[in-house]
Amino acid sequence: MGFQISEATEAIKEVGPSLNNAIDFILNACSSRNEDGTSNGCSKKVTRKRDFSVTGKKSVGRMRQLSIMDHLQSAGKVNKTCHESDTSASRAKELPFQEPIGIVTGIGLSYSKEEDVGPDWEVKANALLQKHFGFASLKRFQKEALAAWIAHKDCLVLAATGSGKSLCFQIPALLTGKVVVVISPLISLMHDQCLKLARHGVSACFLGSGQIDHSVEEKSMRGMYGIIYVCPETILRLIKPLQSLAESRGIALFAIDEVHCVSKWGHDFRPDYRRLSALRDNFSAKKLSFLKFDIPIMALTATATTRVREDIIKSLQMSEDPKIVLTSFFRPNLRFSVKHSKTYSSSYERDFRELIETYTRNQKYSKKNILNEINNNWLGCTEETASSESDDDDAITLPTKTSKRKQLSVEYLEDDSDLFLDVDDFDVTCGEFDGSSSTKDLDVCASSIQQVEQGSTIIYVPTRKDTLTIAKYLSTCGVKAAAYHAKLPKSHLRQVHKEFHENTVQVVVATIAFGMGIDKLDVRRIIHYGWPQSLEAYYQEAGRAGRDGKLADCVLYANLSRMPSLLPNKRSEEQTRQAYKMLSDCFRYAIRTCRCRAQMLVQYFGEDFSHETCHLCDICIKGPPEKQDLKDEARILMGLIAAHYDKRSYEEGSYDDDYKHNRRQTWMEMPNVRMFVSKIREQYEQHAATDLLWWRGLVRILEDKGYLREGDDKTHVQIKFPEPTKLGLEFLRSMSEEVFYVWPEADMLLSQTMPKSYSSFSEWGKGWAHPQIRKQRLLAKPRKRKLQRHFHSATVRGRLAAKLSK
């Protein structure tokens, strides 16, 4: 859509210099001409205008006019091109989860140069913000990011989830009329963002495998969209056309959203993000003579540790002194807690009791209702399946896969690879608010005991199968729950999104696929049911709670008696090492008992925690456990470990940490924690029945103090092969009289409360011969074991056995 100059001139002649009147005049003139049957370039625009009036969406029409006026105001002149428009924006308003589309809402106007933005850019930006988005003013960090862009500087924006990072790169498109190219990792996210922008009257499109309209790419390269969302793979293919676009319409900015994907040290490394250094090479003033300055790069994320930040700046070849806009990661309205749970189906009843009560308190669920809920959530075909069920109210039969229709059983869902395969099962989102908030915002004492409002809940689980079983369980209990993972049919996912936003679905049980682009204000609970893979991922996901600033719960249910393990993924050796490191940090966050959880999280991202504590998390509320003097235990453990290594050299004080590494050759020379604990049990009667879990905790404490270190070359979640450090040996020598007070960690406390099973006794080598163990084994239920035969193809015997068994 667009206006011809002759129309604009005619309008000004008719109604005078008032811009509003001129726009109204043009729109009305186009409308009447079209009704007369005259076809002109404005026909589509008029159609849209009629659509609004028919559907009563006047506000969208109004927004469109505003966007046109913004362009007129900023550009000062009208382009001759009369661009094609579509009604996607109005459709978007009605159907927010529409098929991917290219959205043109602005008009193809010529643009002003950056230098035209002028010193009053802030006033202009606030005016545009008010007009398009209805916000009074830019946040401080948004201003800082924009100021860097105005000064042609590269900029790294680190701001929490939901703080408004998107506006930092959307405003430049409105201010200049030039194109902003946004690199984003996920098609569903780009899609959502385009729809949101359409609702605000901003022209945007996205390119990539999810774009079904193939003309969008060509149109975007002709400058028909103000904001182009693109995935890294696609932008690398489009370097040449983008250079032409930079010359014709102009590119105001390259924005790299979720930029932590650049870094191998981040939690969502994507190799294609690393290749984005091509932007600096190909869009610099050196390379393109028509450019006065390098096109600035703005990189944005909500979760980046100091190391990740450095890596981003280096990998993207950002300018030598990029502006770093940093806001606080602290979210004072989030109440963090960690609960021990095996996270098996047998734990659901206990773990979800409170959640179920929250949602069913005022509900009277008949069994039939429950059945219908299940059908809605699981079968995706309400009436048909409902009618296929028996009328017997007493019999709650969960859907089975024996039905002729293709029911949404676990197996079906897992096998159903539909269009959504294009979208990575990949999650990036971040946690933040712009740092202006403080604990004063909430009545801290009241909040610590207060129940959060009902609102919505997201339960994050590690596997796709878990999404189904938990959603099924909650539905059976009367909660309106739905499963969400990337392999579910696209229509189902859209439906879940929609119903979640409309509050028809109360709880979404999801994998990390339900992540980016979830901008719902009243998410009151984020529950992680199982170990997250990193604190970055955890904080990103938790950051989706409480975006309205009200109290929200972030609960992690994890088996604290078991070390978390890495989810299968393709990783290089280096990446595996890093992944273990991140998992280890996550594990430590959960088992710590003496530090405020918000403080741990915020400091993890390299921020100084300026508050004493958050006053909300489980540790702040319960307080740390009583300190214990573990001098004897530490002495025994350290003594055994040290004795195993070169005793003489450490007694002489000539112990060399590196020397051990070179000398060690066999596993006998590198005993693991378990072996040391077995020795302790054998040699010290008073510790005969202590749990391995407890000693592992002590090893961790000694490691934190720098007395022990990992002797293995690999990274583990916690020390596997302990080796003394020089500091540790000094500590051992000097501790004969001293006390050694420490806070026991969660797994240590847990081991003291858990009943001992025979298996833990058998570890110290007495096994069947020990009367107590024998008794326990005899009393224990016989385990049903599958008879499995493994033939080792590496051995002659194995190969022979395999042959014979055929």
Ligand SMILES: Nc1ncnc2c1ncn2[C@@H]1O[C@H](COP(=O)(O)OP(=O)(O)OP(=O)(O)O)[C@@H](O)[C@H]1O
């Ligand atoms: N200046 C502002 N004043 C008020 N609200 C704002 C402002 N800027 C942005 N917002 C609102 O903040 C919310 C979050 O915005 P946005 O999606 O850009 O966050 P984000 O930082 O990109 O989050 P995420 O890390 O999840 O991607 C939106 O609802 C947006 O409208």
Ligand SMILES: [Mg+2]
């Ligand atoms: Mg964002």
